[in-house]
Amino acid sequence: MNSAVVLSVLGTLLRFQGIIMIIPLLVAVYYNESTMPFIVGIVLTEIAGTFLWLRYKSDAEWKHREAFATVAFGWLTVTIFGTIPFIISGISPINALFESMAGFTATGATILDNIESHSKSILFWRSMIQWIGGMGIIVLFIAILPKLNIGSRHLFRAEVPGLKEEKIKPRIRETAKILWMVYLLISSLQIAMLYLAGMSIYDAIVHTFTTIGSAGFSPYGESIVAFNSPLIEAIITLFMFIAGVNFVLLYRTFYIDHTSIFRDEEFKFYTAIILTATAVLILTLRYGIAADPFTCLRYALFQVVSIITTTGFASVDFNLWPDSSRIVLVFMMFIGGCAGSTSGGPTVVRVLLLLKYANGELFKFIHPRAVKPIKFNGKVVPAEIIHQVISFMVIYFLIFVTSTFLISLMNVDIVTAFTASIATLGNVGPGLNLVGPMSSYNCMPSIAKLIMIMNMWIGRLEVFTVMVLFTPEFWKK
Amino acid sequence: MNSAVVLSVLGTLLRFQGIIMIIPLLVAVYYNESTMPFIVGIVLTEIAGTFLWLRYKSDAEWKHREAFATVAFGWLTVTIFGTIPFIISGISPINALFESMAGFTATGATILDNIESHSKSILFWRSMIQWIGGMGIIVLFIAILPKLNIGSRHLFRAEVPGLKEEKIKPRIRETAKILWMVYLLISSLQIAMLYLAGMSIYDAIVHTFTTIGSAGFSPYGESIVAFNSPLIEAIITLFMFIAGVNFVLLYRTFYIDHTSIFRDEEFKFYTAIILTATAVLILTLRYGIAADPFTCLRYALFQVVSIITTTGFASVDFNLWPDSSRIVLVFMMFIGGCAGSTSGGPTVVRVLLLLKYANGELFKFIHPRAVKPIKFNGKVVPAEIIHQVISFMVIYFLIFVTSTFLISLMNVDIVTAFTASIATLGNVGPGLNLVGPMSSYNCMPSIAKLIMIMNMWIGRLEVFTVMVLFTPEFWKK
Ligand SMILES: [K+]
Ligand SMILES: [K+]
Numbered sequence: 001m002n003s004a005v006v007l008s009v010l011g012t013l014l015r016f017q018g019i020i021m022i023i024p025l026l027v028a029v030y031y032n033e034s035t036m037p038f039i040v041g042i043v044l045t046e047i048a049g050t051f052l053w054l055r056y057k058s059d060a061e062w063k064h065r066e067a068f069a070t071v072a073f074g075w076l077t078v079t080i081f082g083t084i085p086f087i088i089s090g091i092s093p094i095n096a097l098f099e100s101m102a103g104f105t106a107t108g109a110t111i112l113d114n115i116e117s118h119s120k121s122i123l124f125w126r127s128m129i130q131w132i133g134g135m136g137i138i139v140l141f142i143a144i145l146p147k148l149n150i151g152s153r154h155l156f157r158a159e160v161p162g163l164k165e166e167k168i169k170p171r172i173r174e175t176a177k178i179l180w181m182v183y184l185l186i187s188s189l190q191i192a193m194l195y196l197a198g199m200s201i202y203d204a205i206v207h208t209f210t211t212i213g214s215a216g217f218s219p220y221g222e223s224i225v226a227f228n229s230p231l232i233e234a235i236i237t238l239f240m241f242i243a244g245v246n247f248v249l250l251y252r253t254f255y256i257d258h259t260s261i262f263r264d265e266e267f268k269f270y271t272a273i274i275l276t277a278t279a280v281l282i283l284t285l286r287y288g289i290a291a292d293p294f295t296c297l298r299y300a301l302f303q304v305v306s307i308i309t310t311t312g313f314a315s316v317d318f319n320l321w322p323d324s325s326r327i328v329l330v331f332m333m334f335i336g337g338c339a340g341s342t343s344g345g346p347t348v349v350r351v352l353l354l355l356k357y358a359n360g361e362l363f364k365f366i367h368p369r370a371v372k373p374i375k376f377n378g379k380v381v382p383a384e385i386i387h388q389v390i391s392f393m394v395i396y397f398l399i400f401v402t403s404t405f406l407i408s409l410m411n412v413d414i415v416t417a418f419t420a421s422i423a424t425l426g427n428v429g430p431g432l433n434l435v436g437p438m439s440s441y442n443c444m445p446s447i448a449k450l451i452m453i454m455n456m457w458i459g460r461l462e463v464f465t466v467m468v469l470f471t472p473e474f475w476k477k
Numbered sequence: 478m479n480s481a482v483v484l485s486v487l488g489t490l491l492r493f494q495g496i497i498m499i500i501p502l503l504v505a506v507y508y509n510e511s512t513m514p515f516i517v518g519i520v521l522t523e524i525a526g527t528f529l530w531l532r533y534k535s536d537a538e539w540k541h542r543e544a545f546a547t548v549a550f551g552w553l554t555v556t557i558f559g560t561i562p563f564i565i566s567g568i569s570p571i572n573a574l575f576e577s578m579a580g581f582t583a584t585g586a587t588i589l590d591n592i593e594s595h596s597k598s599i600l601f602w603r604s605m606i607q608w609i610g611g612m613g614i615i616v617l618f619i620a621i622l623p624k625l626n627i628g629s630r631h632l633f634r635a636e637v638p639g640l641k642e643e644k645i646k647p648r649i650r651e652t653a654k655i656l657w658m659v660y661l662l663i664s665s666l667q668i669a670m671l672y673l674a675g676m677s678i679y680d681a682i683v684h685t686f687t688t689i690g691s692a693g694f695s696p697y698g699e700s701i702v703a704f705n706s707p708l709i710e711a712i713i714t715l716f717m718f719i720a721g722v723n724f725v726l727l728y729r730t731f732y733i734d735h736t737s738i739f740r741d742e743e744f745k746f747y748t749a750i751i752l753t754a755t756a757v758l759i760l761t762l763r764y765g766i767a768a769d770p771f772t773c774l775r776y777a778l779f780q781v782v783s784i785i786t787t788t789g790f791a792s793v794d795f796n797l798w799p800d801s802s803r804i805v806l807v808f809m810m811f812i813g814g815c816a817g818s819t820s821g822g823p824t825v826v827r828v829l830l831l832l833k834y835a836n837g838e839l840f841k842f843i844h845p846r847a848v849k850p851i852k853f854n855g856k857v858v859p860a861e862i863i864h865q866v867i868s869f870m871v872i873y874f875l876i877f878v879t880s881t882f883l884i885s886l887m888n889v890d891i892v893t894a895f896t897a898s899i900a901t902l903g904n905v906g907p908g909l910n911l912v913g914p915m916s917s918y919n920c921m922p923s924i925a926k927l928i929m930i931m932n933m934w935i936g937r938l939e940v941f942t943v944m945v946l947f948t949p950e951f952w953k954k
Pocket of ligand 1: 106107108109214215216310311312427428429
């Protein structure tokens with residue numbers, strides 16, 4: 001492996017991150033809060049970034065290994081330097097790493113027990129890294145991973161229309177620019193709507209950051225319950241839903257063909273799951289907590305959208321619901337939003353293809369010689385792609401099982417271990433029992449925290465990107 | 478589909494079943510208990526069997542569909558007629574169906590709340606159907622399923638050495654005869670050992686029936702705790718372990734090459750999992766229940782072997798253990814014993830191949846063009862077999878998820894729903910919480926019982942055999 005190429009990119013990333021930290025610094029100045037967390041952060045990050053950049057400046061070509069290493073270690077490096085403001089403001093290193101990883105991976109799993117005790121600028125930083133993380137994920141998924149044979153451009157609609165196939169670098173830059181545009185547009189819209197619905201401008205920005213990134217950190221311990229406003233819940237639901245859609249599809253729908261979204265099979269299935277799950281949840285809530293129909297609808301829709309898009313906001317403490325209702329949300333954690341969105345989880349398209357595959361396999365037993373290809377959006381899906389979806393699911397599941405097992409061994413109840421594991425691997429955020437939406441992950445043992453930090457990292461980078469680093473093959477020669 | 482062929486075989490099965498019922502009838506006579514349950518059972522079963530046999534006598538050839546229908550409906554029919562003794566002795570029809578299905582599928586999940594209140598002959602019948610079910614499973618797996626493209630003869634060592642490839646019917650008969658021999662031999666050995674260890678002859682026979690069938694019904698509400706004897710526990714552990722091994726491999730080891738068992742990759746992995754899980758369980762028990770090392774070992778080994786072989790006996794109420802210990806047993810439920818044994822679950826060989834597959838997939842990302850075939854017992858496994866293992870796992874998992882979800886909706890806690898689902902689909906027997914080893918499934922809602930009856934049936938017949946019946950394709954034309 002050519003480590004110079006990798007280290008050079010890490011340098012560039014850090015130099016960029018140092019600049020980004022100026023924004024929370026300005027927030028700190030505005031609110032008259034301690035600026036030290038960000039000054040130290042900027043200085044250390046810039047020094048490290050400039051050192052790497054000067055020392056390893058390189059224009060050598062990326063090969064497979066370099067690309068994997070850049071993505072995986074890039075995310076890790078940014079996360080590590082992202083801890084500096086947290087550590088300076090008094091959070092322990094392991095907790096700071098957990099919080100920073102939960103931020104940059106847009107997981108939104110917090111270890112802060114008393115959120116309101118932290119300064120506005122720290123909470124701003126905590127929200128902003130999720131928004132940046134969310135954007136990073138989209139660019140990663142649409143522009144970088146297809147080149148590493150992870151995800152199919154055709155399948156996941158990663159083809160941005162109107163761009164010519166050129167050299168890789170300018171293409172990534174062009175694609176990223178278009179996606180930034182969509183991202184900024186949607187974010188501005190949400191800030192405006194939340195502000196008009198009565199939020200302060202600070203709250204509007206911070207909540208938009210975490211909504212569009214499908215992240216779910218809230219500056220309030222009570223999450224969205226703090227506002228107790230059906231209007232704000234409706235706005236956030238809408239934008240969580242949008243952030244769970246493939247951004248290329250959103251771009252196409254806004255700028256090229258307004259109806260294309262309604263012809264997309266993944267979008268239709270995504271919507272169908274949300275409606276079905278909401279209906280089931282309303283029914284179980286009617287029996288389980290005996291609320292009136294409107295309240296059931298209000299709770300159900302918000303929570304279903306929040307969990308399937310892996311945002312993780314809560315408009316009610318769903319951890320107190322009976323298990324017949326909680327299980328609906330647990331199942332949403334195993335689906336996730338659409339591919340190419342900021343959502344985590346296995347994604348709707350993979351679940352859909354898995355179901356089509358299972359159906360096809362049963363068909364084969366009756367007609368062993370018949371060939372019935374799997375179709376998606378009207379086109380035949382190559383066997384190789386089906387194969388990759390399945391291997392993704394298998395490895396995802398094995399990691400989930402392993403981490404649940406390890407966490408369970410640490411005197412944590414099964415439901416906590418199970419949901420903490422999927423909530424971090426799927427980048428959801430809150431789980432159930434000890435890690436419910438109104439509590440924090442701080443109660444978990446340190447080793448469990450390390451496992452969950454790994455989960456967030458692995459889950460966010462589409463599993464393979466990180467897992468290959470753990471094979472001896474990767475490090476050979 | 479040629480239903481005459483199917484109905485004719487069902488007739489033969491029932492006529493055979495009627496004759497089998499003479500044995501519990503004799504037990505009833507011996508213990509001076511009511512003979513009505515069995516007299517009614519014999520009469521009705523023989524009438525139905527003879528009617529079908531006379532009406533549909535057929536020598537037409539089995540095709541794919543006929544074979545699937547025969548296996549799936551055969552098991553169901555035998556189960557339904559098996560309920561007669563239970564119903565006559567006062568058990569409700571749905572409970573009788575549950576108990577009979579738990580018997581013939583060797584699941585051992587009971588709905589009897591007060592087991593000791595039932596007559597010795599009824600408890601004998603309840604144990605015997607598990608022994609017969611267990612034998613049926615081995616013949617099914619080794620002699621019938623490979624012909625339906627379910628399971629590979631090569632892979633699962635379904636090739637009985639010394640038999641020539643001839644016509645299908647005589648071959649099945651020959652294979653079945655050899656397996657019966659091994660089955661009877663092991664059973665006689667266990668009866669003798671349990672008797673020598675102090676059990677009554679009745680208890681020895683009944684416990685052998687349920688051990689060799691990997692079934693786990695006990696005539697005592699307290700299961701093996703009732704004996705409180707380390708010697709009896711050790712004997713049962715040994716025979717549970719043996720019943721979890723491929724019977725063809727046992728045959729080969731006894732009669733042809735005594736060392737062949739130690740060269741078998743599945744057997745080695747099976748043993749390794751048991752030893753590892755026992756070690757982990759001992760550690761968690763030392764901390765969790767603070768027992769002395771010998772007691773920890775005694776509890777851990779018995780329970781691990783009981784659950785991985787999907788027998789389901791309990792030598793202690795493991796439901797009272799802390800979650801860090803219970804989770805070890807939950808994981809065993811998702812593995813199961815070796816293929817071609819009486820155990821249920823996905824089986825060790827499938828889990829092993831899935832791990833090899835996942836490992837190979839990671840390798841591919843680093844060397845996209847390299848071809849590294851998966852090997853098992855020194856031979857390359859054809860891609861088609863790997864494909865089938867994966868499709869099995871996917872469909873198994875989807876059924877598990879669906880049934881957990883449906884059971885959860887019925888006001889049952891998540892852990893109960895989760896373990897009840899896998900304990901029935903994997904033919905294990907006991908689960909956790911409400912369905913722990915010292916309780917019964919009677920507390921579950923009726924619809925949940927029906928779902929679990931389906932689970933036992935589907936799980937026992939290697940999933941595909943039943944699932945194809947639910948495809949519209951199967952019933953076309
Ligand atoms: K999240
Ligand atoms: K069993």
